[in-house]
Amino acid sequence: xxxxxxxSASLHVDARGRTTRMPEPxxxxxxxxxxxxxxxxxxxxxxxxxxxxxxxxxxxxxxxxLLVAPQKELVGQEISIQLTLEPPDTPLALQGMVVYSIAxxxxxxxxxxxxxxxxxxxxxxxxxxxGIAKPSSTKGKQPSA
Numbered sequence: 001x002x003x004x005x006x007x008s009a010s011l012h013v014d015a016r017g018r019t020t021r022m023p024e025p026x027x028x029x030x031x032x033x034x035x036x037x038x039x040x041x042x043x044x045x046x047x048x049x050x051x052x053x054x055x056x057x058x059x060x061x062x063x064x065x066l067l068v069a070p071q072k073e074l075v076g077q078e079i080s081i082q083l084t085l086e087p088p089d090t091p092l093a094l095q096g097m098v099v100y101s102i103a104x105x106x107x108x109x110x111x112x113x114x115x116x117x118x119x120x121x122x123x124x125x126x127x128x129x130x131g132i133a134k135p136s137s138t139k140g141k142q143p144s145a
Contacts, residue, residue, distance in 0.1 A: 035061045038128050045091075047080040055105075057083065062121040064096070064109045072101040079108065085124045092120060 037059040044067055046053040059066035065081070075098050082091045094117060096108040113121070 035063055035125075037061045037066070038125060042083065042085070045082040047082075048074060048077060058105060060125070062118070062125045064099075064107060066105055066107055068105045071106070074098040074106060075101045078111075081108065081110075085120065092117060 038061070040057045040060045042057050044055050044057050044065070046055055046067065046069070048071075053069065053071070056068045057065050058068050065083075077098050079096050079098060081094045081096050083094070084091045094110050095112045096110050098106050099109045100107040110121070
């Protein structure tokens with residue numbers, strides 16, 4: 001019989017490519033994230049080898065994305081992603097690594113992101129009020145003399 005801990009575990013790939021079982025993250029674990037995530041709901045096309053999937057994005061940051069997807073076996077795999085952050089803009093083509101699997105879907109870390117792509121991702125999250133570098137504001141500051 002499987003214990004409760006194993007049923008609520010997720011898969012995670014470490015920096016060396018090893019897959020391990022991790023307990024399901026609780027809400028507090030998101031407080032330790034390098035960059036907060038935003039809730040989103042837009043379509044994403046994923047290519048893995050010769051297979052193509054049409055999934056939905058559920059959470060997004062400038063460094064990764066949570067995809068609603070049943071294919072838990074993709075943990076540790078490199079995938080290609082196409083997403084349109086602001087229609088009718090041209091879809092953004094990104095590479096990613098599936099780094100974990102939870103009940104909600106697959107966590108993907110973007111990789112080999114060009115400076116132009118990073119600027120687009122950063123702009124998208126900054127427009128929604130989050131990210132590492134928020135736009136500076138002079139509101140409420142006194143002019144220097």
